[in-house]
Amino acid sequence: MSNEKKKFITIGQIDATGVRGPHEKELKDISNNKYAMFIKINEEQLKNIVQNDLGAKIENIGFNEDWTISIEMFPEVNIHMSYSYFGDEFGDDIEAEFKFYFSGERVYWVPGEDSATFIDIIMDFMEERSKNKAPFQKEYTKKTDLMKKVLIQREKPFNLLKADDKNKLTSFLGAKVWKTDEGWRIKKEVFPKIFIEITWNSKNGLDIAFSGENLENISSYHIEFVGIFIINHILRYITVNNQDKDLPDICYMMFSRLYTKEKGWEHRTR
8 A cells, every 4th residue: 555545544443443333334325325326427517516515626546436525524634535436347236336535633533423424414415416406404593402412411611612722723623713702602614605603601501503605505404413513523622632631521422432542541432
C-alpha cells in the first residue's frame, strides 16, 4: 500500500471491535441500496449536486475507483465515498458498489454510529436532489423527542467552555463561535446555504435552530441529526480539553472505540 493510501482508514478500524461490526454491514447496505442511481447519472448533474448541494468535491483517491465524493464533516474529519462500476461480471446482480474511507487527524475520534448515519443522510440527500424530490419532512422549528432528549442530556458539559476556547473551538468545528454575555453562540454552514446554530446559556440551557435559503432542500429529520453530530463534536472538544476534571459520563460516550482504546478509557456507549 502506498503512503498516500495509508492515511485512509475504514469504519471497521474506527469501531475497533476485532470482528465485522454493525456499521460495516450498515455501509454495505447503503451501497447496495444506492449504487443504482449512479449508474446512469449525468456527469454534469452529479458534479452540480456534489458541489452546490453538498459542498463536497469529486476526486480519485487511488483505490482504482471510478470516482470518489469527498466531504468534510468537520476539520480533520473527512469522509470519502468511492464508487466503482463493474457491470455483472461477478454474476450476482450487483453492478456497482460504494466503498467508504475516512481520513484526517481527528476522523477516528468520531464513532462509527455518527459517521455511518451521516453517510446515510448524504446518500438520501443526493437521491432527493437527483430526482428533484421535495423532502418528506419540513418541520424545521419543531423539535422531535430525540432532539429534546439530546439537548437536556448534553447541556451540562457546556459549563466548562471558557472565553479563551473561542478561537480553538472555531477551528475545531469549522464554525463561527461567539462568546455572549449569557453563554455561547455557535453557527456552522453544514451544506451550502444551510446553517445550524447552537446556543447555550446557564439560564435557558442548550438550544438549536436551522436556517438558510437551501434549508428546504433537506428534510428536517435529516438536518436534525446533523445538528446532533455538531453537539457531539463540541462535547469531544470539551472532553479532551478538560481531562483534569470530573466529567459527566455523556462526554466519554462521544468517542469511537478506537479512540477510547488509544486513551485507555473505558468504552461507554450511548
